[in-house]
Amino acid sequence: MKQKTVGGCPKPLWIAATVLAASVGVTACGGGGGGGGGGMPMLPMGVVPTPAPAPAPSPAPAPAPAENRDAVPGSEPSPSLSAPQAGSTAAVGNDSEGIYAAGVRGLAFVGADGSIARSFTVGTLWGSLKLTGLDWSFNPDTEFSFLSVSQATGSGTFAPKKTMNGTYAYGTRDPADFGPLTYTIENALAVSQASVVGTWSNNDSSLGVTVQVDDKGVFTGTTSGAEVGQCTLSGTVALAQPGSAKNMYELKLKAVNAATASKDDCELTLATAGSYVGPAAIGLVPAGVFESNGYFRSLMFLIRSNTGATLLVGLRKQP
Incomplete structure (x- = not known):
């Protein structure tokens, strides 16, 4: 059975620095007198050699930027x-x-x-x-x-x-x-039922999903990208225990083919009726390196069809 994954946790950002080092060689030629080879070059009598200028001091390295430990705008503190x-x-x-x-x-x-x-x-x-x-x-x-x-x-x-x-x-x-x-x-x-209200999406170019959820938990949405194709989505996301504040929902999704060309056919409808169900929850994605940077919310869910096709998704809450 097909398994698709969207989102998930954030990838680390690696920064590489390259240092260019230059070296200078100075060659002096001397004149005069015979004699065997291999000694120091001879200087004319009465000539005082001019010393090579002292190398300019290297500039002091720029101070490293201070680590940002403040809360990132739009984030929230971690629960405990x-x-x-x-x-x-x-x-x-x-x-x-x-x-x-x-x-x-x-x-x-x-x-x-x-x-x-x-x-x-x-x-x-x-x-x-x-x-x-x-x-x-x-x-x-x-x-x-x-x-x-x-x-x-x-x-x-x-x-x-x-x-x-x-x-x-x-x-x-x-x-x-x-x-x-x-x-x-x-x-x-x-959490509450209102916690899922809003627009949730990811920016994966090969498997993109966007949904808009209303105050009753009803949602509509779309998909895009080579991994999943063009689908129109609809469904519901509701608290697993209505009236509680526990962070667990049930998500039901219906996918319909919205492709205008066969290469973009909705993969979620292949060999299935396009219906999926499974658990969901509000996830917390780190907003930075430090816990003090806070967290952004995501809607994460694991759903499957009656044929065993599965979809694991993490969608970031949009402003």
Whole structure:
């Protein structure tokens, strides 16, 4: 099954500096007198050599610009897992529910009802957990999706509101590590239905997505780029637990082909009815190097169709 990824976390900016060094060689020629070779050049009697001018002092290097530790305009401070916002998952949720992360594409959504959706570098996992205290195991409905769909098995433990560990396997593969997955700061963020209102988009030229969400959670949007083609989008994004402040939503998306040429056909409708569903949350993207620079909001979601096609998306909130 196809897996598409948009967004995600921000790429580091590397700055390279090149220094050009110049050297100067001075050659002096002397005259006079015979004698063997190899000695110092002879100078005429009574002639005092003029000393070479002293090299000009190198200019002092410009002072390095001060590191900007101030809040970036438009950003917000990070919430704190040690002092979570009132009503947030970290404040009122159970010991397992929430958002977890590992690596670049290792994102997991664990619902209050034990549902789970997780992305890997390759493939996605969907299903539910059987919970016994802090121990978990996959229920029989849990599947791993990549090229084909296979039943997944696995088990492990939670460290309450800190980590999720364990092993998993699917098909004929040997068990592999399922974690550690880390409980993220987004769990300390209190949200509402109004938190998703506005325009959300990314600037990926090969897989672009833009959506506009109204105060009821209804959205419309478009896609562009070679990876996904031209689609018209519609759907809803609503709190998983209406009336709560927990940072977990359910997103339903419908894609329709909007291409005017076959090369731009909407990839989200191929071999599917164009309908997708899955969990979503408000993500926090660092606005700079330092925590004091603040964070920008994103709308991140992991959705799949009834054929197993999946889409992992992170869209930045627009002013």
